[in-house]
Amino acid sequence: MTPLVDLGPHVSFIVAAYAIAVAIVAGLIAWIVADHRAQLRILEDLERAGVTRRSAAREEI
């Protein structure tokens, strides 16, 4: 069976470069998504505890 793409004798360098780039980008995305969820959770906890901004209080009135 012939490979889909022939990457020649330096295949390990090419695959490693793409794999590391994907890993770094995936880590960055995971960190940003996790941070977003964490901040929303903390905000919800604070608001449930009755801590709100003055502007939010005015909006409710």
Next chain:
Amino acid sequence: MRLSELANPSRFNTLTERVLPWLVVATVLAFALGLYQALFVAPDDYQQGATVKIMFIHVPAAWLGMMGWALMSVSALGTLVWRHPLADVAMKTAAPIGAAFTLICLVTGALWGRPTWGTYWVWDARLTSVLILFLMYLGAIALWRTVEDPSRAARAAAVLTLVGAVNLPIIKFSVDWWNTLHQPASVLRLGGSTIYPTILMPLLIMAVAFTLLFVTLHLSAMRNELLRRRVRTLRMMRAAAANP
């Protein structure tokens, strides 16, 4: 909408919520097209063979690594000169993203260098100046984490960023000013690109994909930072209420 109207964080959040899904779709489509072109359409280089495929991630990552610091420098001016409400948020959140792209550039460059130059690393002007850029990113991130008050941290980080911006032209012109193992500019140069169109086109598509990824991640990170600042304000209000 005027640019100054975006200075309002809630308006920025509303716009970001609307734009982000489209940006995610555009990024995925650009990467699908770019990777297809890079891996299946672009021919091997007559000298480097298939290792030229590393260029399709190395070069856009290098551009975005530099663009990240340029964006931080513009934001630094926004912080110091105009005290733009979102400028320091933009500056702070661009640092880890720029650092990640610079790291990709350094690692893929080393992996490209071994089969083509016979070494992973040399202390030539281009490689060293990009390594300095990466270290400056780490310094900026550390500075933001060291100073607790965001506005004081922003002013210190803005000064560091503007001083560090001197490194950008050094990176760009290092291959012209000094004798380097790294090749001279072959895309962004006077007289036009020296790359054959069948390799240049996938490279440009990948550059667009990387740019879209950067913008998507940056807007998401800015949204997170605004949430973090709201959390900080609420915690301070709670502390003030507990200790009148």
